[in-house]
Amino acid sequence: MTPPSTDWTPIAEEAERAARVLHPESNRLPRPDHRRVLTVANQKGGVGKTTSAVNLAAALAVHGLRTLVIDLDPQGNASTALNVDHRSGTPSVYEVLLGEVSLADATAVSEQSPNLLCVPATIDLAGAEIELVEMPNRESRLKEALSSEAIDEVGVDYVFIDCPPSLGLLTVNAMVAAREVLIPIQCEYYALEGLGQLLSNIDLVQKHLNPSLAVSTILLTMYDGRTKLADQVSAEVRGHFGDVVLKTVIPRNVKVSEAPSYGQTVLAYDPGSRGAMSYMDAAKEIAERGSTNGSRSGTL
Numbered sequence: 001m002t003p004p005s006t007d008w009t010p011i012a013e014e015a016e017r018a019a020r021v022l023h024p025e026s027n028r029l030p031r032p033d034h035r036r037v038l039t040v041a042n043q044k045g046g047v048g049k050t051t052s053a054v055n056l057a058a059a060l061a062v063h064g065l066r067t068l069v070i071d072l073d074p075q076g077n078a079s080t081a082l083n084v085d086h087r088s089g090t091p092s093v094y095e096v097l098l099g100e101v102s103l104a105d106a107t108a109v110s111e112q113s114p115n116l117l118c119v120p121a122t123i124d125l126a127g128a129e130i131e132l133v134e135m136p137n138r139e140s141r142l143k144e145a146l147s148s149e150a151i152d153e154v155g156v157d158y159v160f161i162d163c164p165p166s167l168g169l170l171t172v173n174a175m176v177a178a179r180e181v182l183i184p185i186q187c188e189y190y191a192l193e194g195l196g197q198l199l200s201n202i203d204l205v206q207k208h209l210n211p212s213l214a215v216s217t218i219l220l221t222m223y224d225g226r227t228k229l230a231d232q233v234s235a236e237v238r239g240h241f242g243d244v245v246l247k248t249v250i251p252r253n254v255k256v257s258e259a260p261s262y263g264q265t266v267l268a269y270d271p272g273s274r275g276a277m278s279y280m281d282a283a284k285e286i287a288e289r290g291s292t293n294g295s296r297s298g299t300l
């Protein structure tokens with residue numbers, strides 16, 4: 001990074017970063033022209049889907065944008081990270097999919113910000129993948145629950161849907177309910193493996209179920225600047241996807257991985273950390289470039 005002035009010191013830089021997180025009112029982000037629904041998908045586990053959904057949502061919320069995270073993974077990691085009750089029996093995305101509970105009635109407010117909302121996933125969701133097979137409109141149940149009126153009732157600008165690590169019916173429901181797909185890619189070995197399959201599924205959903213769907217955003221995560229490999233993966237992904245890839249890269253940062261065990265996002269846990277700052281930067285990029293810039297579905 002270029003030092004901003006001759007007075008630049010690492011401590012000054014840290015202080016400046018923390019100030020940006022702690023006083024976001026001086027740094028508000030634009031509200032989107034229309035409500036944005038982003039599905040965070042990658043059938044690989046452990047690539048940063050949940051971490052990205054939760055921390056991007058928190059970063060937008062910090063900037064005054066009301067944001068909803070829908071936890072669509074039976075593991076309930078997003079619910080845990082936002083410290084939202086997700087014991088069996090809690091109104092959750094499962095009842096929403098069954099049409100038993102409205103989106104608003106399943107929505108909880110996180111302690112971190114009144115702008116940060118969550119529809120939790122309970123263990124009941126584990127059976128949904130199979131139960132959905134027999135249901136009418138099995139691919140579009142989440143879309144029906146996320147009607148404009150339903151989202152108006154919750155009153156949010158952004159919705160992030162955190163997908164499970166599979167391409168089953170839950171992920172298909174998420175793709176049918178959204179206009180945008182956000183794909184986190186881990187800067188590691190085999191990063192691109194399986195991506196072709198993900199993209200062809202997105203194309204199938206786009207052709208048959210949701211013509212508005214496009215990959216709007218790719219986020220490189222767990223970047224380790226000390227390795228050549230991370231740079232190679234990053235260059236390869238940028239070569240394939242161009243502008244769809246955010247300029248901001250999320251570094252591997254221990255604060256990011258510690259935060260969920262305290263029921264916090266990294267923005268609450270350690271606002272001055274590199275992890276928090278990079279999620280703030282990524283959220284800013286997403287908000288500033290809007291949903292249309294660079295949107296496309298892709299092949300590999």
Ligand code: ADP
Nearest residue numbers: 045046047048049050051222251252253256257
């Ligand atoms: P997914 O939802 O795709 O399965 P997660 O978001 O749960 O992936 O991330 C997998 C693991 O990696 C988690 O333990 C998480 O805390 C950790 N992790 C994610 N992003 C980072 C990061 N930038 N730095 C360090 N650890 C990270």
Ligand code: MG
Nearest residue numbers: 049050073077
């Ligand atoms: Mg996850």
